[in-house]
Amino acid sequence: QQPVQSPQAVILREGEDAVINCSSxxxxxxxxxxxxxxxxxxxxxxxLLKGGEQMRHEKISASFNEKKQQSSLYLTASQLSYSxxxxxxxxxxxxxxxxxxxxxxTVTVRA
Amino acid sequence: EPEVTQTPSHQVTQMGxxxxxxxxxISNHLYFYWYRQILGxxxxxxxxxxxxxxxxxxxxFDDQFSVERPDGSNFTLKIRSTKxxxxxxxxxxxxGGDYTQYFGPGTRLTVL
Numbered sequence: 001q002q003p004v005q006s007p008q009a010v011i012l013r014e015g016e017d018a019v020i021n022c023s024s025x026x027x028x029x030x031x032x033x034x035x036x037x038x039x040x041x042x043x044x045x046x047x048l049l050k051g052g053e054q055m056r057h058e059k060i061s062a063s064f065n066e067k068k069q070q071s072s073l074y075l076t077a078s079q080l081s082y083s084x085x086x087x088x089x090x091x092x093x094x095x096x097x098x099x100x101x102x103x104x105x106t107v108t109v110r111a
Numbered sequence: 112e113p114e115v116t117q118t119p120s121h122q123v124t125q126m127g128x129x130x131x132x133x134x135x136x137i138s139n140h141l142y143f144y145w146y147r148q149i150l151g152x153x154x155x156x157x158x159x160x161x162x163x164x165x166x167x168x169x170x171x172f173d174d175q176f177s178v179e180r181p182d183g184s185n186f187t188l189k190i191r192s193t194k195x196x197x198x199x200x201x202x203x204x205x206x207g208g209d210y211t212q213y214f215g216p217g218t219r220l221t222v223l
Contacts, residue, residue: 002153030210041202041214042154049210087154089212097142097206098167101154 001025003090005102012078012109020073020105022088029093031071033062036104037084045073045086078109113137115215117203123221127192132218134186134203143186144204144212145178147171154202160186193222 003024010018022031030049034042046055048064048071055062060082061074075082085106089099116135124130136143145157159166160178168176177189186205190197203215 032210032212034214041216044211044213047210089154091210094167095161097208097210097212098144098156098159099146099212100156101146103153 001092002100003028003031003088003102005088005105007105008103009106010108012075012082012107014080014109014111015077016109018075018078018107020075020086020088020107021070022072022090022102023070024090025069026092027068028090029068030091031062031064032089032091032099033071033073034087034089035082035084036087042087075107078107080109080111083107083109115203115205115213117201117215117218119218120216121219121221123223124193126195126222130190130193130220132188132190132201132203132220134188134215135184136186136203136205137207137213138184140205140207140213142166142206142208143180144206145188146202146204146214147199148202148217149199157188157201190220193220195222198222 032047033045036042045057051066051068053064064071085104087104088102118133143160148154158168158172175191200217202217204212206212
């Protein structure tokens, strides 16, 4: 079962903040956040494993709620380089760690 | 820094032809994956591979698809008889079991 991501797209001016959500109807083992630039491979940002956990990658942070059914990615003081499509990948604890990805959120940061 | 590599970067083929996409995972990784991404859509899981066998495959991964690890470094995806709808970007990924999956740059497959 794929996670549900929202919003589908967001447009920001440099310095503005945004939140991207990733949710599941069932508890997850982990949530992985990736950013993909047009025509490139997804690049790993961070992973959250524990309920209530918060992680940070430069000025991008993420949280995982206590029930492990929702994760949020926070783009703080956005930079032009933050533009891209952000995907959450979820792992339900299968032995092979395979990921199911959300539909993605396209972030456009303008000067 | 170690990285996953994939060849070719772009493959154009005629419908019905066989293609082999190649990947070299990070050397000490144990789990290998193929994902695909149709243009403008999300990344979709195809197959996972561990200990020289398939761990799990999606409904997309039908009898036309196969994977192999022919030696200690390469990991291949074969599509026996390509269809138009196989046109997509194919990503190989690997993990050493610390949950972080590293993606290769992808192979863009175009089926004419």
